[in-house]
Amino acid sequence: MKTLFDKIWDAHTVSTVQDGPTQLYIDRHFCHEVTSPQAFNGLRTRGLTVLRPDKTTLTADHNTPTINQDQPVKDPISRNQLDTLSKNAADFGLTLYALGNKKNGVVHIIGPENGYTQPGMTIVCGDSHTSTHGAFGSIAFGIGTSEVEMVLATQCILQSRPKTMRITFNGKLNKGVTAKDLALYMIAQLTTGGATGYFVEYAGEAIRNMSMEERMTLCNLSIEMGARGGLIAPDEKTFTYVKGREFAPKGEAWDKALAYWKTLKTDEGAKFDKELVFEAADIQPMITYGTNPGMGMAVNDSIPTLDQIDEAGRISFQKSMDYMGFKPGEKLEGKSIDYVFLGSCTNGRIEDFRAFTNFIKGKKKAENVVAWLVPGSWMVEKQIREEGLYDILIEAGFSLRQPGCSACLAMNDDKVPAGKYAISTSNRNFEGRQGPGARTILAGPLVAAAAAITGKITDPRTF
Numbered sequence: 001m002k003t004l005f006d007k008i009w010d011a012h013t014v015s016t017v018q019d020g021p022t023q024l025y026i027d028r029h030f031c032h033e034v035t036s037p038q039a040f041n042g043l044r045t046r047g048l049t050v051l052r053p054d055k056t057t058l059t060a061d062h063n064t065p066t067i068n069q070d071q072p073v074k075d076p077i078s079r080n081q082l083d084t085l086s087k088n089a090a091d092f093g094l095t096l097y098a099l100g101n102k103k104n105g106v107v108h109i110i111g112p113e114n115g116y117t118q119p120g121m122t123i124v125c126g127d128s129h130t131s132t133h134g135a136f137g138s139i140a141f142g143i144g145t146s147e148v149e150m151v152l153a154t155q156c157i158l159q160s161r162p163k164t165m166r167i168t169f170n171g172k173l174n175k176g177v178t179a180k181d182l183a184l185y186m187i188a189q190l191t192t193g194g195a196t197g198y199f200v201e202y203a204g205e206a207i208r209n210m211s212m213e214e215r216m217t218l219c220n221l222s223i224e225m226g227a228r229g230g231l232i233a234p235d236e237k238t239f240t241y242v243k244g245r246e247f248a249p250k251g252e253a254w255d256k257a258l259a260y261w262k263t264l265k266t267d268e269g270a271k272f273d274k275e276l277v278f279e280a281a282d283i284q285p286m287i288t289y290g291t292n293p294g295m296g297m298a299v300n301d302s303i304p305t306l307d308q309i310d311e312a313g314r315i316s317f318q319k320s321m322d323y324m325g326f327k328p329g330e331k332l333e334g335k336s337i338d339y340v341f342l343g344s345c346t347n348g349r350i351e352d353f354r355a356f357t358n359f360i361k362g363k364k365k366a367e368n369v370v371a372w373l374v375p376g377s378w379m380v381e382k383q384i385r386e387e388g389l390y391d392i393l394i395e396a397g398f399s400l401r402q403p404g405c406s407a408c409l410a411m412n413d414d415k416v417p418a419g420k421y422a423i424s425t426s427n428r429n430f431e432g433r434q435g436p437g438a439r440t441i442l443a444g445p446l447v448a449a450a451a452a453i454t455g456k457i458t459d460p461r462t463f
C-alpha cells in the first residue's frame with residue numbers, strides 16, 4: 001500500500017545513499033532568468049553540457065516589463081538578466097520562450113498550458129512556487145541554483161525523502177469562496193511553518209470539485225506553509241486538461257500514458273506521516289492583515305488582539321501591525337485601498353480573469369484605485385481577448401497589461417509606492433515584496449474585484 005507521493009518518488013529513484021539522500025531522476029526542468037545564470041556559468045567552468053536539452057525549458061518572466069514589451073528593456077539590471085538567459089539558451093541549445101515569444105509567460109503558467117506538465121512526473125525549477133505543477137499529480141518542487149546546475153548536468157538531483165501529509169477538505173465550498181480563500185484559510189490554520197518537512201497530498205470532495213486552475217492555485221501556495229510541495233491525484237479533469245496540448249503525448253503514447261496515469265492515486269489504507277481534515281463549509285472569503293501569508297482572516301473578521309497572540313510572538317506581531325498601519329483587534333472591511341493586482345502564478349490564469357471580469361461586468365472601477373491586471377502568459381492574454389473579457393474590462397475602466405511576474409515581486413517597474421495598500425492576488429505579503437514600504441493584502445480574485453469597484457476592502461458576497 002503506497003501513497004501517490006511514494007509511487008512517483010519510487011518510480012524515479014535511481015539510487016539511494018544508505019541513511020542519506022535519494023538520487024532522483026527529473027522528467028522536466030524549467031529555468032528562468034533569476035536563478036539560472038550562476039548554474040550555466042558553473043557548467044562553463046567545468047566544461048560540461050546540458051545532458052537532456054529536450055527536458056529543459058526556459059522562460060523569461062521575473063524581470064519583464066508589462067508594457068511596451070516590443071521595445072528594448074530600459075532597466076539595465078533586468079536587461080542584463082534577460083540577455084544572459086538568451087545567451088545561455090543559445091550556447092547550450094535550449095528552448096527559450098523569451099520576451100515577445102507567443103509562449104512566453106510566468107514559468108508555472110506556461111508549463112501546464114503547453115502540456116509540459118503531466119501526471120506522474122518529477123518536475124523542478126529554481127523557484128519555490130514550482131509546487132504549482134503538483135496539481136497534475138506530479139512531484140514538483142523548487143530547487144536552489146547549485147541544484148539547477150546539478151540537474152542541467154545530470155538530469156538527476158540528490159534529495160532527502162520528505163515526510164508525507166494528507167489534508168482532506170470535506171464537503172462543498174460556500175458560494176463566493178475560491179481556491180485562494182481555501183489556501184489562505186489552510187495557511188492561517190497551519191501557520192507558515194506548519195508543513196515544514198512534508199510533501200502534502202490534497203484530498204476530499206472540495207478538492208475533487210476544483211477545476212485544474214483552482215488546483216494549481218492551491219498547490220502553488222503549499223510552499224507558503226513550509227511544505228516541500230503539494231499534489232493532487234489526477235482524474236478525468238486532469239486528463240481532459242492535458243489532452244491535445246502541444247507537448248502532451250499523442251496517439252499510442254497518449255493511451256499508454258493514460259493507462260499509467262490512472263494508477264496514480266493513494267492506495268486505500270496507505271499511511272501518511274500526518275493527516276489533517278477541514279470542513280469546506282467553515283471557509284469564508286479571506287484576506288491577510290499582516291506580513292506573512294499565515295496572517296489571514298475572513299474578510300469580515302477582526303485582526304487578533306494582542307492577548308490572543310502567544311507572548312513570544314507579540315513583538316513581531318506588533319512590528320507587522322506597524323508596517324501595515326493596522327491596529328490589533330481592528331476590523332478591515334471598509335478600509336480604503338490604493339492598488340489592485342490581479343496576476344502571478346497564483347491567480348494569473350484564465351479562470352481568474354473570468355472570475356474577476358464576471359464580477360466587475362457592468363460596474364465601474366473606483367477612481368482612487370490603480371488596477372494592474374497582468375495575465376500570467378500570452379496564451380492567457382489571447383484567451384482574454386478571444387472570450388470578450390477584454391472589452392468588458394475596458395468598458396468598466398480597466399486596462400490590461402502584458403504578461404510576467406510583475407507586481408508579485410516588483411522586480412520590474414510595477415512597484416506599489418511606500419505606504420500604499422494593495423489588494424493582491426499573489427502569494428507573498430512580506431515587507432517590501434511589492435516595492436519598498438508597500439503594504440500587501442493577499443486575497444482571491446473575487447475580493448480583488450470587489451475592492452477594485454468600491455475602492456475599499458469589501459466582502460464580495462455583499463454585492
Ligand SMILES: CC(C)[C@H](C(=O)O)[C@@H](O)C(=O)O
Nearest residue numbers: 034035062126127128129409
Ligand atoms: C526569484 C525566485 C527565486 C523566487 C522564488 O523562488 O520564489 C520568486 O519567484 C518569488 O516568488 O519570490
Ligand code: SF4
Nearest residue numbers: 129344345405408409
Ligand atoms: S509570479 Fe510571483 S511567485 Fe510566481 S514565480 Fe513569479 S515572482 Fe515567483
